[in-house]
Amino acid sequence: MVKKPSENLHAEASYAPSKLEMRDYYLWTWTYWKRHGISGPSGFPIIGNALEMLDSQNPPYLQLKEWTKEYGKVYGITEGLSKTLVISDPELVQEVFVKQYDNFFGRKLNPIQGDPNKDKRIHLFAAQGHRWKRLRTISSPTFSNNSLRKLKTTVEDCALELLRHIEQRTAGGKSIDLLTFYQEFTLDVIGRIAMGQTDSQMFKNPMLKYVRAVFGEPRKAIFLSGAVVPWTGPVLRKVLFSLPQLFKNPAVHIIRQTQEAVEARIAQRKADEKAGIELGEPQDFIDLFLDAKADDVEIENNEDFTKTGVKVNRQLTVDEIVGQCFVFLLAGFDTTALSLSYSSFLLATHPEIQKKLQEEVDRECPDPEISFDQLSKLKYLECVVKETLRLYPLGALANSRRCMRATKIGKYEIEEGIDVMCDTWTLHSDKSIWGEDAEEFKPER
Numbered sequence: 001m002v003k004k005p006s007e008n009l010h011a012e013a014s015y016a017p018s019k020l021e022m023r024d025y026y027l028w029t030w031t032y033w034k035r036h037g038i039s040g041p042s043g044f045p046i047i048g049n050a051l052e053m054l055d056s057q058n059p060p061y062l063q064l065k066e067w068t069k070e071y072g073k074v075y076g077i078t079e080g081l082s083k084t085l086v087i088s089d090p091e092l093v094q095e096v097f098v099k100q101y102d103n104f105f106g107r108k109l110n111p112i113q114g115d116p117n118k119d120k121r122i123h124l125f126a127a128q129g130h131r132w133k134r135l136r137t138i139s140s141p142t143f144s145n146n147s148l149r150k151l152k153t154t155v156e157d158c159a160l161e162l163l164r165h166i167e168q169r170t171a172g173g174k175s176i177d178l179l180t181f182y183q184e185f186t187l188d189v190i191g192r193i194a195m196g197q198t199d200s201q202m203f204k205n206p207m208l209k210y211v212r213a214v215f216g217e218p219r220k221a222i223f224l225s226g227a228v229v230p231w232t233g234p235v236l237r238k239v240l241f242s243l244p245q246l247f248k249n250p251a252v253h254i255i256r257q258t259q260e261a262v263e264a265r266i267a268q269r270k271a272d273e274k275a276g277i278e279l280g281e282p283q284d285f286i287d288l289f290l291d292a293k294a295d296d297v298e299i300e301n302n303e304d305f306t307k308t309g310v311k312v313n314r315q316l317t318v319d320e321i322v323g324q325c326f327v328f329l330l331a332g333f334d335t336t337a338l339s340l341s342y343s344s345f346l347l348a349t350h351p352e353i354q355k356k357l358q359e360e361v362d363r364e365c366p367d368p369e370i371s372f373d374q375l376s377k378l379k380y381l382e383c384v385v386k387e388t389l390r391l392y393p394l395g396a397l398a399n400s401r402r403c404m405r406a407t408k409i410g411k412y413e414i415e416e417g418i419d420v421m422c423d424t425w426t427l428h429s430d431k432s433i434w435g436e437d438a439e440e441f442k443p444e445r
């Protein structure tokens with residue numbers, strides 16, 4: 001029988017809990033879901049399900065799907081002291097991600113993410129509440145059609161370079177690993193639109209090894225320690241970022257490069273201004289972010305997203321621009337390379353769909369030069385991409401929210417601080433939504 005430990009064990013900084021109380025506190029957390037009548041995999045005392053959620057051999061998004069089969073569309077897991085409700089019921093998902101957005105205005109953060117309220121280099125992925133809203137409001141216009149139109153030439157140039165490499169390396173019927181080609185491609189695009197890179201670096205990009213390393217094997221010991229003993233998270237983060245050589249932290253190298261690129265652009269703009277040279281069209285995200293202002297947008301729309309009395313800076317700081325470019329690099333690299341790989345795989349294994357798609361491209365884009373407006377006419381291509389992402393929902397673990405204010409979703413009471421995660425893989429293959437052929441690749445659906 002687990003004794004109810006004293007509340008606020010963590011809030012009281014001056015209070016030193018006894019060993020017995022600590023043990024009770026861990027056991028109390030570990031049994032949280034059971035005590036609330038919600039089933040789930042028990043894992044191990046103290047660490048809960050943390051090890052299973054760090055297993056790269058059986059990735060967590062597939063593990064969640066396995067657990068859903070066993071425990072149903074709503075179940076709970078724990079990772080050290082963090083408690084997560086996993087859902088794949090569409091109505092609950094709608095409740096958390098859309099309707100009750102005001103109660104869930106942050107993502108589930110990893111234990112070494114840093115403080116979302118203090119981190120100067122905060123980015124869209126980790127920001128919460130009013131900080132997220134501000135970043136989102138200021139940077140959203142960079143994703144408008146008008147802005148993306150300006151980046152089209154760069155993307156097209158990288159695509160042509162990719163085709164050149166594929167043709168060269170497949171000469172004589174040689175086979176290639178397309179994923180590595182797509183990784184070179186996506187890094188080239190992002191390098192040129194978010195990192196200040198001026199020309200193609202495909203197959204000679206020194207950044208690739210660092211970016212791949214970020215997506216490598218998770219540092220289990222560090223994440224485990226941060227999950228089980230939360231105060232070690234910020235300490236480990238500090239150590240990882242201050243001694244990158246010792247701990248081989250690739251993120252430090254990427255951030256440094258991004259910082260240099262942003263500072264160089266600011267210096268160049270100042271020099272141009274001094275020399276009377278007018279600011280030209282924005283060339284990339286750095287320019288777009290430097291120009292981004294939230295002049296016409298209402299940032300304050302409800303009290304959670306407003307810090308009353310705090311001056312809202314309507315322009316991004318240099319640190320914030322570095323943060324956004326950094327997260328674009330990480331968020332856009334693997335997701336996009338894998339999406340391209342999966343769609344190539346699905347098209348190769350479904351020649352009739354490939355033929356239909358080819359016919360659409362030939363019909364809508366008869367000339368070698370493709371305009372931005374022609375792209376929007378490629379409806380079947382859009383269906384192919386969406387159906388690929390339904391079957392292979394990438395970045396699925398990002399589909400999570402932290403409860404910031406106690407509430408109820410359906411019949412479930414959710415306390416503040418609880419994370420809610422969507423089991424996207426189950427949702428995307430649910431036969432009650434997609435029909436009996438849910439496992440088939442059918443862009444027409």
Ligand code: HEM
Pocket residue numbers: 124125136327328329331332333335336339389393394395396398399400
């Ligand atoms: C096929 C490619 C991609 C996939 C599958 C993907 C997937 C996702 C997912 C699942 C989320 C979480 C959504 C949520 O919490 O509601 C997300 C958020 C995000 N993605 Fe992507 N992504 C892709 C491409 C990109 C690219 C190319 C960029 C940047 C250039 C990017 C930047 C971001 C950012 C900044 C967020 C956080 C947005 C916010 O909180 O306001 N993603 N992405």
